[in-house]
Amino acid sequence: MAPSVEEDWSDSDEELGSEVETSVLLGIPDGPITSVNELADAAVSRIGGHSVRVAFLPANEPPISSSQCKICSFPMELLVQMWCPFENSPMDRALYVWGCANPGCQRKNGSVRAWRGLRFNEKYAAELEAKTARKRAQEETKRQAEQAKQASKTNPFSLQMSSNPNNPFGLGTQIFGNSPSPVSGANSSINDMEKDYSSEDEESETESTNSEQSLLTAMTNTTLSESAWTAAPAYSPPLYLSTTSEYLPPQPKPKIPSSAAVSEPAAEGGKDISWAFEPYENSLEVDQVFERFTKRVGYEGEQCIRYELHGTPLPFSSDKIFESLFPIPSSDPLPVTKPDFKVILPQKRTYSPTSGMLLPCPSCRGKRIFECQLMPNLINILRDVEGKTTKKLTDEERRAAVQKNLKGGFEKGMEWGTCMIFSCENDCRIDLDGKEVKDVWREELVLVQWDV
Structure with a gap:
């Protein structure tokens, strides 16, 4: 439940403490991958790189069509590959996301695609x-x-x-x-x-x-074979994708009467989750969604990925996707007679995991849950990789680059603001005959909010 009072925030320095940890994990670049074994290891999360056969989890190589843009039909570059098994699941799991940099494919559905690869781990299952x-x-x-x-x-x-x-x-x-x-x-x-x-x-x-260790050793010892994937375009060299927790300044305490009762959201594992319950106000003057996005991202401008399974996405702007994921709450109709006059407070929006855009999993009909989203800085990183840029940016230069992109300064290439990935809640492994299989290759739902 969101805090009952959200207006009149206090700016007293005495009420501001140290940063608090949220339930979000941030993916950041961490240098090039040079080890041949790690390049062939599906458990090594990365930014860019070739999607060679041994980096896929399924025993059978997925078709190259998995990476084809639905607009131009050309193979796309691998944006990120993440090792992200579900807790208490017997399946090894990795997520693969491809994106098309063709200018004619931007702002069109199908130019960013995500797939999950599953492989049954017999020893861990036992x-x-x-x-x-x-x-x-x-x-x-x-x-x-x-x-x-x-x-x-x-x-x-x-x-x-x-x-x-x-x-x-x-x-x-x-x-x-x-x-x-x-x-x-x-x-x-x-x-x-x-x-x-x-x-x-x-x-x-x-x-x-x-x-x-045995699994990874077996994977890294696999011999490369001729494959269509080896000829696919790629951002090279690939970079390590490391994770770190998100830390934010604590929200100032509201000035409220001492007798007032305030309901606080319950903490999970000692982490602050109040940001997830913070509602969005409607405004015709300023895109508060975009303002909040830039403010939130500004605390760690180097982030390329935001990962929060079963969490709340961070919307980029007030578009149709935002309208669907954060619908206007129902309210009483406005009175039409003077005696019935009453004050109507501004309506506020919160995330709805039952949005009509979140189509169920086509395999098991299970619901889709938010898993992660790609951030604008990923475009900067991939562009630097493509241009072989190795210069280490200062904090000021990095913030300036992020702000440039957020304000519509994208160069030729990908133009999205954020790509939200929603996965099957069941992480299903059912084939067309309704039987469970040991190797799975399934496409997940991607919702893209484009540059403003």
Whole structure:
């Protein structure tokens, strides 16, 4: 729930603290990739580069048509490749995004495309299944112990009815036919199991690490074969895509009466999520959406990617996509008679994950969720890569370049403001026959907001 009071912000220096961490991960460039093994490793996230066969997760090479622009039909350059498995999923997962730099294809749907590659990890799947079984066994043991404890408290005759003086379960245990055991024994058993689970979890983590290393080793040792992908256009050399948390200045506290009740959004993992609930006001004078975008991005102008699975996209401008994702909330009709006169507050918009633009997954009909978005600075980085620019920009030069792009200073080539990627919530791996498969190559939904 958004804060109930959002007007009259205080600018007192005493109320401003250190920066707060949000739930957004920022992708930033981190130097060229020179290792041959890492270039062939799908688990190495990158900006640009060739989409060679061994960098794809599916065992069977995807068709080159996956990268073709839907406008000009020519293969597009790989913009980013991200290693982003879903939590507690047995599937290795990577996201691939291509973009067309042909001027005639700009501002048209289909000039930016995103695909996800999945590969079933048998070893990790077995570990997940064993971990789930251990967790269920632990929960069942605790449940039984709790039931026995409650039976002991509610049955006043348990001590007299029990043939074992050390048995607290008494009549309740005899009725259900469970063999009695001393409390101390039960407690020690639970403690022993918890220790066993702890040690098994540590072993599982070690096995998972070993499994991952084995997977990556096998991938990097794969021999390159002749493929249409090797001749595809590319931004070279590719750059490492590193991630960092987003930090923002804390929102000033509003000046409100001490007796007023303010509902704050719940924190997740100690991270500030109030920005996600901040509504957008309607204005005919200023594009507040664009103003907020530039302000938010300005805190870290080097960001190329914003990643927040199940999160809220950061809209670039007040276009049709914004109108759909952030609809005007319903309100009472305006009164038409003087006695019914009342003040109508400005309507504010919040993100609607059920937007009509978010078409369901064509494979499983699951809903689409926001996963990440490409930022304007990615165009700068790719242009520098294409022009072999290696100069390290100062903070002032970087901010100036970002502001230039945000204000419509794009040169010939890609012109988008941001590309939002919405993925299947189920991360499905169902084929046309309704069966689960081990290798998946599926296109995800991309919504592009173009330059203002």
